[in-house]
Amino acid sequence: MVFEGFILVGLLIVSTTAFFFYQKSARHRFLKEYQFHPSLKCRVMEKYPHLSKKQLDLVFDGLRDYFAICQTAGRKMVAMPSQVVDVAWHEFILSTQLYRNFCKKSFGRFLHHTPNEVRPKKNAACEGIRRAWRIACVHSDIDPSKPKSLPLIFLIDKKLRIKDGFHYSLNCRSRNNPSADYCASHIGCSASCAGGPSNGGSGGFWSSDSSSDTGSSCGGGGD
Known part of the structure; x- marks a missing residue:
């Protein structure tokens, strides 16, 4: 009986692990x-x-x-490093049913858009931008440091x-780079938020739901 119990527990662990990786793979594939x-x-x-259309x-x-x-x-929490991508995210959220369905299939929960000013921690934006930098670099085969x-x-x-x-900019001390640029190369290795916009970007965390939506196409802009 004890041996059979170990087998059942082992099978449960294996099946749970397999389901987890299957679900993770399915979400990655759906997003891609x-x-x-x-x-x-x-x-x-x-x-x-x-x-232009290509730029969009x-x-x-x-x-x-x-x-x-x-x-x-x-x-x-992950900060949003781009203003134009943040605008696209805002527009996606406004298509509520479409966005809910997307979140359910991509994350298993609702991905909220949270402004910096309502975050509980003062350093949340710094943590979020550093996390975004590290993961984005890994995804792009770039050494974050x-x-x-x-x-x-x-x-x-x-x-x-x-x-x-x-x-x-990669090197903000370079004469070729304007001083207004954020130092991307400093984000991953700095204890402060000097490398990125501490008052910009938007973080995300999760919640729930589903559904679908439709819409129409449009023309493009100039280069």
Whole structure:
């Protein structure tokens, strides 16, 4: 009887572990293959009309990257390093049923958008931006302490010339980089928040639900 009990416990552990990895794999696959509705690009373009269709696609690649970072981080808060991607996230949330369904299949819970000013910890933004940097670098095969390039989510605002965006540089001491740029290379190794925007970005944590939604397509902007 004791031996049979050990077997049952072992089978339970194996089956639970297998289900966990299957679920994790399914969520990663869903996010990778997910097609954002064209209407979301229309709404982002309303705020940034200078963006072309190709550039709008890049914005939503950045949003996908951010969600992948959140998947890796689990329930830990992750700051949003990009203003234009944050706008895309806002627009996605406004399609409530579509977003709920996406969250359920990508995270198993509802991914909330939490402004810095309502966070319980003063250093939450610093922790969140460092976590975003480390995970984004790992996902892009970049050494977070000695980066030779920037992950898309940290590069996109500057690349797309987003005037109200967060602009990062690898070496902020370089004469070729404007002093207004954030020091991306300092984020992963600094105890302070000097490397990133302490008052910018948006963190996420989880909750629940599901459903679906539809919309329409639109035209593109100029380069």
